[in-house]
Amino acid sequence: MKSSIPHVFRAVLLPNLCVAIGVYLAAWGSSLLFRNGGEAISTVWPTGGIALAAVLLLGFKVLPGVFIPLCVSSVTAGNPLLFSLLGPAGVGLGVWLGASLLIRFRFDTAMSSTRDILMLAGVGSIFPMGIAGLWISLSLLAAGLIGVTQLLPVAGIYWTANAAGVLISAPVVLLMASRRVFLSIPEVKAFLICVIQVGLVAVTSWVAFSGVGSSLVSFEGLAYLPFPFVVWAALSGGLPSASISVVVVVLTAAGFTSRELGPFSSDVALETFWQSEVFIAIIASTGLLIGAGSDAQRREKRLLAEASTREAELERLKAQVNPHFLFNCLTAIQSLVRTDGRAAEEGLSALSSLLRKSLDVAKEPLIPLGEELGIIRDALRLQKMRFEEGLEWSIRSAPEAETFRVPPMLLQPLVENAVKHGVCDGFGQIDLEANVHDGELVVTVRNTAPAICDPAKWNESVGLASVRARIASSCPKGSILEFSRTSDGTIQALARIKPMLGTHS
Numbered sequence: 001m002k003s004s005i006p007h008v009f010r011a012v013l014l015p016n017l018c019v020a021i022g023v024y025l026a027a028w029g030s031s032l033l034f035r036n037g038g039e040a041i042s043t044v045w046p047t048g049g050i051a052l053a054a055v056l057l058l059g060f061k062v063l064p065g066v067f068i069p070l071c072v073s074s075v076t077a078g079n080p081l082l083f084s085l086l087g088p089a090g091v092g093l094g095v096w097l098g099a100s101l102l103i104r105f106r107f108d109t110a111m112s113s114t115r116d117i118l119m120l121a122g123v124g125s126i127f128p129m130g131i132a133g134l135w136i137s138l139s140l141l142a143a144g145l146i147g148v149t150q151l152l153p154v155a156g157i158y159w160t161a162n163a164a165g166v167l168i169s170a171p172v173v174l175l176m177a178s179r180r181v182f183l184s185i186p187e188v189k190a191f192l193i194c195v196i197q198v199g200l201v202a203v204t205s206w207v208a209f210s211g212v213g214s215s216l217v218s219f220e221g222l223a224y225l226p227f228p229f230v231v232w233a234a235l236s237g238g239l240p241s242a243s244i245s246v247v248v249v250v251l252t253a254a255g256f257t258s259r260e261l262g263p264f265s266s267d268v269a270l271e272t273f274w275q276s277e278v279f280i281a282i283i284a285s286t287g288l289l290i291g292a293g294s295d296a297q298r299r300e301k302r303l304l305a306e307a308s309t310r311e312a313e314l315e316r317l318k319a320q321v322n323p324h325f326l327f328n329c330l331t332a333i334q335s336l337v338r339t340d341g342r343a344a345e346e347g348l349s350a351l352s353s354l355l356r357k358s359l360d361v362a363k364e365p366l367i368p369l370g371e372e373l374g375i376i377r378d379a380l381r382l383q384k385m386r387f388e389e390g391l392e393w394s395i396r397s398a399p400e401a402e403t404f405r406v407p408p409m410l411l412q413p414l415v416e417n418a419v420k421h422g423v424c425d426g427f428g429q430i431d432l433e434a435n436v437h438d439g440e441l442v443v444t445v446r447n448t449a450p451a452i453c454d455p456a457k458w459n460e461s462v463g464l465a466s467v468r469a470r471i472a473s474s475c476p477k478g479s480i481l482e483f484s485r486t487s488d489g490t491i492q493a494l495a496r497i498k499p500m501l502g503t504h505s
Helices: 004-034 047-058 060-076 081-104 114-142 148-177 188-209 220-224 227-257 269-337 341-362 369-390 412-422 462-474
Strands: 391-397 428-437 440-447 480-485 491-497
Touching (some): 114 148, 114 269, 227 269, 269 341, 269 369
Antiparallel strands (some): 428 440, 440 491
C-alpha cells in the first residue's frame, strides 16, 4: 500500500494538479485580458485548447483537472451553482469528444503535416466545441440565466470562442511538448530572425488594434496589418514561428477589442464579436497551414538531400566491391593458365558470363536473393577450377529466401572472404545457407579455418567493411552482420536482413 501511494500520486494526482493549475490560470488570465468590467463578450477562450492538448498528451485521466478548476472559477465569478457544475461539464464533454476523435483518426501531436492542422481545426475544434457550446447554452437556460430565444445565439458565442481558443492555444502547447517551439542554441541566426518576426507581428498588431492606427486610417482592413508578417514567419520559421505569431495577433486583437478599441469595435456587441471571430479564423488557419506546409517542404528537401548522399555513398561502396570481386576471379583464372589452358579458357568464358550478370543486377536497387545466389554459384565454380578437389562448397536456400529482395552484390564479399580464409594448404569447405525467420532473411556463411585464424583481424577488410556499410545505409534498421567461431572450429558469418519497405519475402 505504501509503495502504491507515490505511484498513484505521480501517475494520476500530479498530472491532474498540473493541468488544473494551467487551466485555472488560463481562465483567470483570460478574464482579466478579454473582459471589460465583466460585460464584454470574449471572442477567444483558450482554456479548451489547453485542456485538449493536455488530454492528448497525458490521457483522459486528467479530465478531472479540467473540470474542477473551471467549476471553481465559475463559482468565484458569482455564477449559480447549477451552471458552475453543468457549464464546465460541457467544456469537458467537448474536450473528451475532440480528443477521442483525434486519437481515432491518428492525429500526430507533433503536427508534422497540414493534415494534422486541418484535423485539429475540424475534428478537434469546430465540431466538438459546437457540441460543448450547445451544452453550455442549455446549462444557462436551465440555470435561468438566459431565455429560450437566446439559446442559439449564446450557443454560437460559446462555440466559436472555445473553437478559437483551441485553434490558437493547442498548437503552442503541443509544439512545446514536442520541443519544436524552442530553437537550439547553435541556430542563433534562425532564433534572431524568429524574434524579429514575432516582434514585428506584435508591433503591427498593437498599431492595428490599440487605436493608434485609427488616426492614420479608419476601416476594418487595418486589422490585417500584421497579416504579411504572420505569413513571413510561417514561411521562414515553419509551424513554431507561425503558432507564436498567431497567438500574439489573436491575444492582442481580443484584448483591445474587448475594451472597445480597434477596427472591429462598434455599438453592436454581436457585430463586433462575429467580425473578430472571422478575423481570428482567417489569421489562425492561414498562418498554421502555411507554417505546416513550409515545415513539410523543408523536410522533403532534407530527405532528398539525404537520399542523394546515401545513393552516392552506395555507388562508392559498389565501386569498392566490384573491382575486388573481379580481382579474385582473375586470380583464380591466372592460376589455371600455367597448369590447365583448357580450364583457363572455360574460366574466362565463365567470368564473362558472370560479369554480365553482375552488371545487370547492379542496375537495380533491389534484386531477389535467388539472383545473387546464382552469381555466387558461378563465382564458386571459378574458384573450384582453381583449387580442384581441394575446395568443396554447398549452397542451400529456402524458397521464401530465394524471393527475399536485397541490395545487389551484398553477400558476395562474404563468400569471397570465406574462400580467402577458408582454404588452407589447398583444402577447404564453404557452406552457405539462407532462410527466412520471423519475416527477416537469415544468411549464414561457414568456412573451415586454422585455429590461429581470428575473425576480428579481417572483420574490417575492404569487402567486409563495404558489406557492413551497405547494410547500415541501405537495409532497414535492425539488420546486422556478425562473425564468430563455432564449436566445431569453423568461422561463421551471420547476416540478418530486415524486409525492405514496400517488399515482402
